[in-house]
Amino acid sequence: MNDISKKNMLWNAFGNIVYLGLQWVVTVMVTRISGYNDAGVLSLAMSISATFQTIALFGIRSYQVSDVNGKFSDSEYVSFRIVSCLSAMLICMIFSVLNGYSVYQIVSILLFMLFRLAENFSDVLHGIAQNNERLDIAGKAFTIKGTVTSVMFFAGYLCFDSLNAGLMFMALASWGTTLLYDAAQIKKLTDIRLCPIDSVLPMAAVTAPLCAYMFLNSAISTVPKYILEKMCDSESLGAYSSIFAPALLITAAAGYIYNPFAGKFAELYSKRDSKGFISLATRLCTVIAVIAAVILICAYFAGEFALKLIFGEKIAEYVYLLVPILFCTFATTYFAFFGMLETVVRDFRNLIIGSAAGTLICCCFTPLAIEHFGINGASFGMISGGAVGTIYLSAALIIRLRKTEKIEVDM
Structure with a gap:
C-alpha cells in the first residue's frame, strides 16, 4: 500500500469516526436534555430507518468497489441509487403507518429516514471515489457533514423544543452537504448522467441477493x-439505545479497517490466490479481535465511570447492559466482515442462507431472552444471530476457496 492510499484510508477513517461520533453526541444530548422518552423515540426512528435503508443501499457498495471488470458504469450505479432511495422512502412510510405508531413517531421515523437517504446517496458517490483511489473525499465529506448536521440538529431541537424540528434541520443539512460537496467532488472524477430505468433494472436483478442479505443483516441489529420496545416500553429502549450508541463506533471502526480491502480481496480471488486471500482475512480478523479485547478490558475497568460521566448518575442502574452490548457488536462485526467476503467471491446463495439463519435464530430467541433476562435479552438475541451467521458464512467461504484451489490445480 503506497503513501497516498494510506493517507486516503486515514482520511476515510477519521471522517467516518467524526461523523458517527457526532451522531452519538446527538443521542447523548437528547438523553441528557429530555430523558429517555425522546431518546426512545429517536432510537425507534433510527432502528426502523436502518432496516429500510437496506433497500436504498441495495447491497451495491461491496459489489461496486469489487466490480473489477466494469460490468456497470458509474452513471448506472448513481441512477439506480436514486430509484432505490425513492423506493425505500415509500416502503418505510407504508410500514410506519400500518404498524400503528403515533403521528409524532411516524414523523420522526420519516424525517430520520430522509436523513439516512442523504447518507445512502453519498455512499454510491463514495464508491466511485474509492474506485478512483480518492477515499479522502469520503473522509472529508463525512467530517463536514457530521459537523454541519449536528449543529443544525441542535439549532432546531433547542430553538423549537422539538425532536422533529431537530431531525428536519439535520436532514436538510445532510442533503445540502451531499449535493454541494460530495456530488461536486465526484463530478471532477467522472461524468455522471442519469440513465433510463430500463437500463438499470439488470443491476437490480444482479444485486437483489445483496439487498436481501443487507436487510437480514440489519434485522439482526434492529x-x-x-421487540424490546413492544415488550417493554420506550424508556427501556431509550436507556438501552443510549448505551448501545457508543458501541456502534466499534462496528464502524472495524468496518473502516476491512472495507477498504474489498478491492484487494477481489483481486486475490480473481487470481485464484486462495492462500493470499485467507492470509489477509486472518490478519484482519486478528486485528478486530485485538481491538475487541482492548475495548473489553477498558469497559471492565472504566465502563461504569465513563457511562456516568457521559449520561449522568441516572444511567447507573443500566450499567449492567454494557458488556453484553459489546459482545453483540463484536458478533455482528464479524458477521458483516464475512458477509463482505462472500460478496467478493460472489457466493450469493450461501450469503442469503447464512443471513436468513442468523435472522431466524435472532427473531426466535430474542423474545424468550427478554422474557428471562430483561433488557439484556435484546443483546443476547443479537449475539445468537450474529454468531450463527458468522459460523455459516465462514464455513461457506472456506469451502468456496478450496473449490477454487482445486479448479486451479486441475487446470
Whole structure:
C-alpha cells in the first residue's frame, strides 16, 4: 500500500469516526436534555430507518468497489441509487403507518429516514471515489457533514423544543452537504448522467441477493430493539439505545479497517490466490479481535465511570447492559466482515442462507431472552444471530476457496 492510499484510508477513517461520533453526541444530548422518552423515540426512528435503508443501499457498495471488470458504469450505479432511495422512502412510510405508531413517531421515523437517504446517496458517490483511489473525499465529506448536521440538529431541537424540528434541520443539512460537496467532488472524477430505468433494472436483478442479505443483516441489529420496545416500553429502549450508541463506533471502526480491502480481496480471488486471500482475512480478523479485547478490558475497568460521566448518575442502574452490548457488536462485526467476503467471491446463495439463519435464530430467541433476562435479552438475541451467521458464512467461504484451489490445480 503506497503513501497516498494510506493517507486516503486515514482520511476515510477519521471522517467516518467524526461523523458517527457526532451522531452519538446527538443521542447523548437528547438523553441528557429530555430523558429517555425522546431518546426512545429517536432510537425507534433510527432502528426502523436502518432496516429500510437496506433497500436504498441495495447491497451495491461491496459489489461496486469489487466490480473489477466494469460490468456497470458509474452513471448506472448513481441512477439506480436514486430509484432505490425513492423506493425505500415509500416502503418505510407504508410500514410506519400500518404498524400503528403515533403521528409524532411516524414523523420522526420519516424525517430520520430522509436523513439516512442523504447518507445512502453519498455512499454510491463514495464508491466511485474509492474506485478512483480518492477515499479522502469520503473522509472529508463525512467530517463536514457530521459537523454541519449536528449543529443544525441542535439549532432546531433547542430553538423549537422539538425532536422533529431537530431531525428536519439535520436532514436538510445532510442533503445540502451531499449535493454541494460530495456530488461536486465526484463530478471532477467522472461524468455522471442519469440513465433510463430500463437500463438499470439488470443491476437490480444482479444485486437483489445483496439487498436481501443487507436487510437480514440489519434485522439482526434492529429486530431485537423493535421487540424490546413492544415488550417493554420506550424508556427501556431509550436507556438501552443510549448505551448501545457508543458501541456502534466499534462496528464502524472495524468496518473502516476491512472495507477498504474489498478491492484487494477481489483481486486475490480473481487470481485464484486462495492462500493470499485467507492470509489477509486472518490478519484482519486478528486485528478486530485485538481491538475487541482492548475495548473489553477498558469497559471492565472504566465502563461504569465513563457511562456516568457521559449520561449522568441516572444511567447507573443500566450499567449492567454494557458488556453484553459489546459482545453483540463484536458478533455482528464479524458477521458483516464475512458477509463482505462472500460478496467478493460472489457466493450469493450461501450469503442469503447464512443471513436468513442468523435472522431466524435472532427473531426466535430474542423474545424468550427478554422474557428471562430483561433488557439484556435484546443483546443476547443479537449475539445468537450474529454468531450463527458468522459460523455459516465462514464455513461457506472456506469451502468456496478450496473449490477454487482445486479448479486451479486441475487446470
